[in-house]
Amino acid sequence: MISDGEATLSPAENDAAVAIRPADSRERILAVAYELFARRGVRDVGVNELIERSGVAKATFYRHFPSKDSLVLAFLELRDQLWTVDAIVGQAKVRATRPTEQLLAIFDVFGEWFLRDDFEACSFINILLEMGPAHPLGKASIDYLSRIRGHVQALAEQAGLDRPEDFARSWHILMKGSIVSASEGDTQAAKRAQQMAGWLIEHHTK
Structure with a gap:
């Protein structure tokens, strides 16, 4: 114990x-x-x-x-606070001042996270895939993934980017894709995603 x-x-x-x-x-x-x-x-x-x-x-x-499910829901809520808000978005905002720079800094945070011995990928993705989108835990994971996009969309709006909701969805694909690639062993996944992220910002710049 x-x-x-x-x-x-x-x-x-x-x-x-x-x-x-x-x-x-x-x-x-x-x-x-x-x-x-x-x-x-x-x-x-x-x-x-x-x-x-x-x-x-x-x-x-x-x-x-x-129930065990109620504990998993509490875990997801805590994960959102510690991982999404504090570790990812929070650290990105500490590292940069302009919204576009903060967006790019997300992948700097990812790059360090991917190299850690305790790198555990994204729990929201993992539980969604494990339980399925129809399961209450899968639905909760989808909601928390949507919150991540919400943070990205807010930064895109602050930056004055064109079609911020579409931008956030595309940006989230880069985030999720880099996490999966890092899980496969690609230690440069964050840098690759950050390069494509720069192109995405240019594409959505008015």
Whole structure:
């Protein structure tokens, strides 16, 4: 069981701790789920493994997450905040000031991410492909992918680019394609995508 640097608690001790600090067990479960779902997808990770690695009782797990799907939905929400908003869009905006430069900086962030030992590709794509577009988790993944396009479209609008919605859809193809290529082992995928992204900006410049 995971102890997070503290002594490992028995299920009964965990439940006693929850009575004092109710958020701790939920955050621990979600942290474990984040690691496992991001790396292995949904079907390969069972509830029993999540419970064991979180160090909580089964009753505690189901009190916070009535079903495995509800935990996956919480994971997707957290993934959107940590990966899309903070790591990708947030870092791109830190690295550049002009909207077009921020758009291109997305691929600079990708380039560093692709070289990391813990590169795990895009969870929204992975879960969509794993579960299918008709499944509630697939539908949720589609919604989060749409949010990514929304960030891109907002930058395109700020840059005054022509047909920003069409631009965002084309740009998102470059983002998703580079992630897949990096998963295949192409360490230069971000640079290739960034070059094509420059052409796309030129094509949509009024």
